[in-house]
Amino acid sequence: MRTLWWEDGALWMIDQRKLPTEYEIVTLVDCHDVAQAIKEMVVRGAPAIGVAAAFGLALAAQESDSVSRQTLMPDLEVAARELLAARPTAVNLRWAVDRMMRVAREDTDADVDALKHRLLAEAQALADEDVDINRRIGHNGAALIHDGSRVLTHCNTGALATVDYGTALGVIRAAVEQGKQVSVLADETRPLFQGARLTAWELMRDGIPVTLIADSAAGHFLRRREVDIVLVGADCIAANGDVVNKIGTYNLAVLAKENEVPFYSVAPVSTIDLSVPTGDDISIEERAAEEVTHIAGVQIAPDGVNVANPAFDVTPHRYVTAIVTENGIACPPFEFSLRRVVTQQERVGQ
Amino acid sequence: MRTLWWEDGALWMIDQRKLPTEYEIVTLVDCHDVAQAIKEMVVRGAPAIGVAAAFGLALAAQESDSVSRQTLMPDLEVAARELLAARPTAVNLRWAVDRMMRVAREDTDADVDALKHRLLAEAQALADEDVDINRRIGHNGAALIHDGSRVLTHCNTGALATVDYGTALGVIRAAVEQGKQVSVLADETRPLFQGARLTAWELMRDGIPVTLIADSAAGHFLRRREVDIVLVGADCIAANGDVVNKIGTYNLAVLAKENEVPFYSVAPVSTIDLSVPTGDDISIEERAAEEVTHIAGVQIAPDGVNVANPAFDVTPHRYVTAIVTENGIACPPFEFSLRRVVTQQERVGQ
Numbered sequence: 001m002r003t004l005w006w007e008d009g010a011l012w013m014i015d016q017r018k019l020p021t022e023y024e025i026v027t028l029v030d031c032h033d034v035a036q037a038i039k040e041m042v043v044r045g046a047p048a049i050g051v052a053a054a055f056g057l058a059l060a061a062q063e064s065d066s067v068s069r070q071t072l073m074p075d076l077e078v079a080a081r082e083l084l085a086a087r088p089t090a091v092n093l094r095w096a097v098d099r100m101m102r103v104a105r106e107d108t109d110a111d112v113d114a115l116k117h118r119l120l121a122e123a124q125a126l127a128d129e130d131v132d133i134n135r136r137i138g139h140n141g142a143a144l145i146h147d148g149s150r151v152l153t154h155c156n157t158g159a160l161a162t163v164d165y166g167t168a169l170g171v172i173r174a175a176v177e178q179g180k181q182v183s184v185l186a187d188e189t190r191p192l193f194q195g196a197r198l199t200a201w202e203l204m205r206d207g208i209p210v211t212l213i214a215d216s217a218a219g220h221f222l223r224r225r226e227v228d229i230v231l232v233g234a235d236c237i238a239a240n241g242d243v244v245n246k247i248g249t250y251n252l253a254v255l256a257k258e259n260e261v262p263f264y265s266v267a268p269v270s271t272i273d274l275s276v277p278t279g280d281d282i283s284i285e286e287r288a289a290e291e292v293t294h295i296a297g298v299q300i301a302p303d304g305v306n307v308a309n310p311a312f313d314v315t316p317h318r319y320v321t322a323i324v325t326e327n328g329i330a331c332p333p334f335e336f337s338l339r340r341v342v343t344q345q346e347r348v349g350q
Numbered sequence: 351m352r353t354l355w356w357e358d359g360a361l362w363m364i365d366q367r368k369l370p371t372e373y374e375i376v377t378l379v380d381c382h383d384v385a386q387a388i389k390e391m392v393v394r395g396a397p398a399i400g401v402a403a404a405f406g407l408a409l410a411a412q413e414s415d416s417v418s419r420q421t422l423m424p425d426l427e428v429a430a431r432e433l434l435a436a437r438p439t440a441v442n443l444r445w446a447v448d449r450m451m452r453v454a455r456e457d458t459d460a461d462v463d464a465l466k467h468r469l470l471a472e473a474q475a476l477a478d479e480d481v482d483i484n485r486r487i488g489h490n491g492a493a494l495i496h497d498g499s500r501v502l503t504h505c506n507t508g509a510l511a512t513v514d515y516g517t518a519l520g521v522i523r524a525a526v527e528q529g530k531q532v533s534v535l536a537d538e539t540r541p542l543f544q545g546a547r548l549t550a551w552e553l554m555r556d557g558i559p560v561t562l563i564a565d566s567a568a569g570h571f572l573r574r575r576e577v578d579i580v581l582v583g584a585d586c587i588a589a590n591g592d593v594v595n596k597i598g599t600y601n602l603a604v605l606a607k608e609n610e611v612p613f614y615s616v617a618p619v620s621t622i623d624l625s626v627p628t629g630d631d632i633s634i635e636e637r638a639a640e641e642v643t644h645i646a647g648v649q650i651a652p653d654g655v656n657v658a659n660p661a662f663d664v665t666p667h668r669y670v671t672a673i674v675t676e677n678g679i680a681c682p683p684f685e686f687s688l689r690r691v692v693t694q695q696e697r698v699g700q
Contacts (some may be wrong), residue, residue: 255601304554
């Protein structure tokens with residue numbers, strides 16, 4: 001299963017808002033639709049939206065009626081801005097857009113058709129690389145999982161959050177492929193229920209034992225020693241190791257530390273932004289009140305109630321045991337280890 | 351507004367499952383209906399279900415066609431068992447049932463009609479006392495609230511959780527009555543959304559500023575120093591000060607301690623069970639999976655997914671700054687201070 005793919009000149013993706021009760025594929029034929037799909041979370045998960053945005057730029061290039069590279073560039077820049085604005089926190093989105101724009105800028109000799117072709121090829125390379133990266137992340141992280149491990153996870157970090165395989169769920173898949181018994185406690189992840197809708201669905205499809213809980217029950221199971229390891233993803237990792245991830249991640253990290261359970265963030269190196277000193281330097285996306293007050297159209301809060309709905313929180317690095325990447329596992333002090341995983345391909349020793 | 355009251359030979363109560371979109375009153379004419387209403391959370395909140403159960407026993411007495419006290423007692427015992435089984439964790443329920451049964455047992459001279467009358471009078475006294483107790487709790491707790499305090503709360507501890515006024519929300523009401531500006535951050539409280547549906551509704555009716563958040567966002571606001579004090583209720587308090595309360599309370603307590611924010615449990619002394627040494631000696635009610643997988647009939651998780659749905663958790667006393675009761679504020683060491691608030695009427699010094 002791929003979450004998104006290119007076919008017949010269009011981007012196809014699973015509509016993640018409909019899962020698990022409906023499995024629906026949408027076809028996006030222009031860049032504006034891709035930006036909307038990212039904003040409305042038809043596609044979500046930091047790696048997946050990065051790849052979606054890359055295809056969005058390939059579509060923007062194809063849509064453009066420019067006959068020269070000079071007139072194509074402004075069209076691409078407009079498209080890039082729209083894509084970047086769709087989800088302000090996710091660093092993979094910016095990373096993917098920057099990579100595509102670099103190709104466009106650097107390919108100075110290309111005629112406009114060759115450049116359009118080159119951009120599509122780059123987006124496709126990005127998608128294929130993502131699967132390979134996740135496999136490598138899974139291989140590295142599987143060493144942290146013991147036979148019989150009970151993993152607590154938050155949000156969805158699986159195939160649906162990436163092109164395929166997943167980050168934190170990829171680690172679980174790799175451990176299971178190694179023959180280890182692994183069971184998962186999945187936070188439902190309010191407000192959008194990515195844990196209930198997506199993580200539970202993926203794990204059940206793979207036959208990996210999963211138990212769904214309300215987010216607020218996580219502490220109860222940690223305190224009762226029913227969790228051996230916490231694995232989460234990341235939307236942005238700062239140079240000091242602070243992890244910006246789905247709202248509620250900080251709670252888990254504090255509860256894990258309090259109960260002496262290791263807490264790992266699992267993400268590709270494209271999630272690490274060494275130009276950002278700390279997590280508090282990253283702007284946190286505030287999403288619509290309706291995500292909290294309504295569920296599938298059903299109103300659960302009084303009319304007109306004030307709502308705060310930050311999509312992410314910051315987990316300070318002191319709560320993070322280590323960060324698992326495709327280039328190895330980065331341990332504290334993160335100032336050094338993150339730089340190493342970003343700049344080298346070798347595995348960073350634990 | 352009273353949450354429940356006696357009128358025309360029946361128990362009337364607000365159907366709390368329907369709020370905030372519908373305000374509906376149900377009339378219960380026999381004890382079995384009362385037990386069902388407690389089980390299905392038509393009425394909830396430890397003090398409110400205690401009073402509901404007391405009226406349930408008054409109804410059981412009236413239903414009984416026994417002509418002697420000796421034959422009435424077995425009917426009452428059957429009713430008491432059904433009421434106690436409705437919510438296994440709440441200690442106020444047992445406290446109220448025990449108090450009613452003591453009246454029945456001790457009133458040896460009463461003829462059966464006099465005893466039926468006496469039981470109804472006792473239930474009514476219990477309801478009136480509850481309002482008075484909440485006012486005293488509010489008065490004691492208001493001293494902890496400063497002008498401008500930003501309070502984080504969980505579940506519903508308001509008028510709807512009691513007969514009127516509330517426990518933790520009663521403290522907020524009392525502080526507001528003293529002229530203090532107080533704003534509230536209300537956890538929505540999955541799975542049943544008592545925060546979104548009931549706390550937000552009550553506070554908006556009173557004109558007290560409230561902002562609704564997903565449970566997992568609480569840590570984010572604590573870390574950002576946007577909370578001055580955490581106030582929660584309690585379903586049972588053990589002799590050592592461990593607090594059993596709505597699932598998610600433990601998370602808040604750990605997050606509050608980590609961020610040096612005081613954490614108070616607010617409850618009547620009837621919630622304190624000195625015969626229970628620690629919170630882990632209390633059985634935690636496990637509720638139906640459907641509370642997590644479905645919301646108002648809308649399915650949000652895959653068919654057949656495993657669910658764990660503990661209704662309560664245990665907050666070890668080391669996270670509890672103090673416990674606010676009608677007989678004063680109990681501070682650590684709780685072994686001594688809780689005994690004092692239970693056995694004396696005077697205010698226990700901080």
